[in-house]
Amino acid sequence: MATGTGDLALLIAKKFHDTNVIGLDPSEKMLTIARNKIKNNLLEKRVKFIQGYSQNIPFNKDTFDVVTIAFGIRNFQYFHLSLKEIYRILKPLGILEILEFSKPSNTYIKKIIDLYYRFMAQIGSFLSRNRFAYKYLQESIQSYSYCGNKMKRILRHHKFKTIYTKTLTFGIVSIYLSKKNEFD
Numbered sequence: 001m002a003t004g005t006g007d008l009a010l011l012i013a014k015k016f017h018d019t020n021v022i023g024l025d026p027s028e029k030m031l032t033i034a035r036n037k038i039k040n041n042l043l044e045k046r047v048k049f050i051q052g053y054s055q056n057i058p059f060n061k062d063t064f065d066v067v068t069i070a071f072g073i074r075n076f077q078y079f080h081l082s083l084k085e086i087y088r089i090l091k092p093l094g095i096l097e098i099l100e101f102s103k104p105s106n107t108y109i110k111k112i113i114d115l116y117y118r119f120m121a122q123i124g125s126f127l128s129r130n131r132f133a134y135k136y137l138q139e140s141i142q143s144y145s146y147c148g149n150k151m152k153r154i155l156r157h158h159k160f161k162t163i164y165t166k167t168l169t170f171g172i173v174s175i176y177l178s179k180k181n182e183f184d
Helices: 007-015 028-038 079-089 107-128 131-143 148-157
Strands: 021-025 047-051 064-070 090-101 161-168 173-179
Touching: 007 021, 007 028, 007 047, 007 064, 021 028, 028 047, 064 079, 079 090, 079 148, 107 131, 148 161, 148 173
Parallel strands: 021 047, 064 090
Antiparallel strands: 090 173, 161 173
8 A cells, every 4th residue: 555656565576476466556657657667577477556545445355465554654545444445455364564654752852853854854855846745745744643552543443453563763663563353
């Protein structure tokens, strides 16, 4: 989900040789870049990129063993509907992996990170000449509120069972691993 230019999908396909990977993203421009990365190589047979939205996933119930979202769930327009859809397409005991920015609990780290995001947005805007993209990135990270226990409660509300969580890099990033119920 939110595959963007396909880097995570390609990493998974390279690491797990016997798997097929489908990357879903609403941006056709991003997907064009992703498709170009697999053109004329062996991954083209195992990796597919499709345009679609997380709130209306174009697959049948109980289709996937694993769904991954890396730095994309904060951009879901219909957050709860998207989680409901992900639950629907996962097979029983299927795994949902979320990697997303979070809020550090340490006040000093939080201040340093806020300063870094502002600096990153200014430098990125200057170098790329795309002020909107870097401003959006900064604002989406800072306004995202589904972190830590709040994320675990939301996942539980959508019937996921949390099996592992971990914060990384002083709490700037979090990993959430959850699974679908066996009988659902």
